[in-house]
Amino acid sequence: MSQPSPGRDQWRACCVCCAGCVMACVGSKPSVSSTSPCIPVSMSDVFLRSILQETLPLVEHRCNDLGSYSVTILLAPLLILAPFGKHMTRVRFRRVVTESSVPETIDAFLNCTLPLAQACLGNDSWSALTLSRSLHVQLLRRDVVSSSPARAEGAAPRGAVLFECPVLRNRLDLATLRNALRGGSDFHGRSVIQKLRGVVSTAGIAPTWGLRLIDLSRSCFQQWLSEVYIHAVRVPKAHTPMCGITVWAESADGCVYAASASWAEDLDAFSAELGNLVGFVRLDALFYSRLVTRLRRCIRRAGRTDTNHQNLLIWYMALAPSTEPLQVCLGTHVGPWSRLLVGDLERALGARFHLQQDPSTRLWWLRSRGIDYCNWSRARS
Structure with a gap:
């Protein structure tokens, strides 16, 4: 059976479009007049909306090309990109599916992925200039995948999710990240x-x-x-x-x-x-x-987290300060996408990783030294 060509799926185009618009829109503050509440952006299905009594723009993304994929496929990359923006990121996703398990449901994201990202980013690393000091995702409306193609063409999903993320003061905090990576293995190699x-x-x-x-x-x-x-x-x-x-x-x-x-x-x-x-x-x-x-x-x-969330930890470890090495327990199984991500980050960013299995407990341990990635919009010369 022939494999589909990479990069040609509609959901990939939707994900790249959303990430590009978010990074472009939060990089500068547009001027919004009182008579024109919306500013069009040169990409489809995205526009900035001025919210009354608020100074931060809201990027509204209509997800028409996700198909049966959940909105979490767009939320996960923002957990890595948004903290390093110039201004606070506020995105409202509309016409999304929330109850699909591909890659994960919105409930799994809110109770597993989001707390993991909050633990790695911490509460004291955010810039004091932002209005909010915490990562926040709010479920506005649920919706399911339509199983009938004819019905799917006639009615778009009605789910909605709000994503809000402040910006980091400068870079990831090493002590906070080290504490977040602890756990996942007790004396016998399993969490209770x-x-x-x-x-x-x-x-x-x-x-x-x-x-x-x-x-x-x-x-x-x-x-x-x-x-x-x-x-x-x-x-x-x-x-x-x-x-x-x-x-x-x-x-x-x-x-x-x-x-x-x-x-x-x-x-x-x-x-x-x-x-x-x-x-x-x-x-x-x-x-x-x-x-x-x-x-x-x-x-x-699982170790510190399950197989589906190993990539999030690997990303934060790659962007961490390079003063001290970090290590995390990945459990008894390392996903194939996690192995590919480790190799890609080593070649593309120059991060250093060492993946080794403990023969006595059969647990995989990942040690790394980050690239000390800095939020240059907040860095002081």
Whole structure:
């Protein structure tokens, strides 16, 4: 089977367009008149909007070309780019899908990816000139992927997410980053899971399906954990029936591991007589064959974070100050994309990495010396 040509997918073009517009727009403060609240930018689907009683511009990005990908595929690069901007970054993503697990759901991003980035960036590294002193992502509206091509052409997703990030004072703080990289391996080489949280999202189906999935989750996870909390959310006015669950396990040393699974079918595939019966059977198979298996594999392999979030740590380690080396435990498995990223950063940026496995614990340790990347717009001569 022939592989698709790299760089020709619509979601890649959408991601590059969004990143380019954000970096261009936050580099200078445009003058907005009171009669013209919007300033067009020379790229499609992006414009600056002046918000009343606010001095910072808001970049609004209509994500028409993401397809079945989640909005998190656009949020993840901003966690690396936005802290090194000239001004505070404020982006509102519209027409996005939030309940897709490719690459991860919005709940996994808010409870796993975002806390990891906040721990690496810290609270004392932000510039005092910015209005906000914390990284913030707000979910405004949920929406699901349309399973029907005809319906997908007629109705765009209605999800919305707000991203806000201040700028760093100068560079990443070495002590903060070192503390964030700790954890992920105890004396026996594993983190001890203390509690589990989760969200069940339903759309276009009876609420009993979500309650059924919550009961399955509690009865399964409470066999090993005493602190299990899973709640349900409803996606309003969805075009496709969907039932999904996202869970994240929190360890004793502050590590968070997330897993998700979803199931979507067309409305015509259900009947009033067999809908609930067929749905409950498929929900049982979805939960035990997908979610539980993924979560166990994720916890078994993970170190400081799971395999899906190793790239974020590698990026921060590459941009870190070069005064002292850093190290992090990546667990018993290093993803192939993480290995490729290490090689690319060594060749492109000049960062130095050393990946080695401990033969006694079989844990992979990554040691690095960063390039001391500086926010030149805030640097003093």
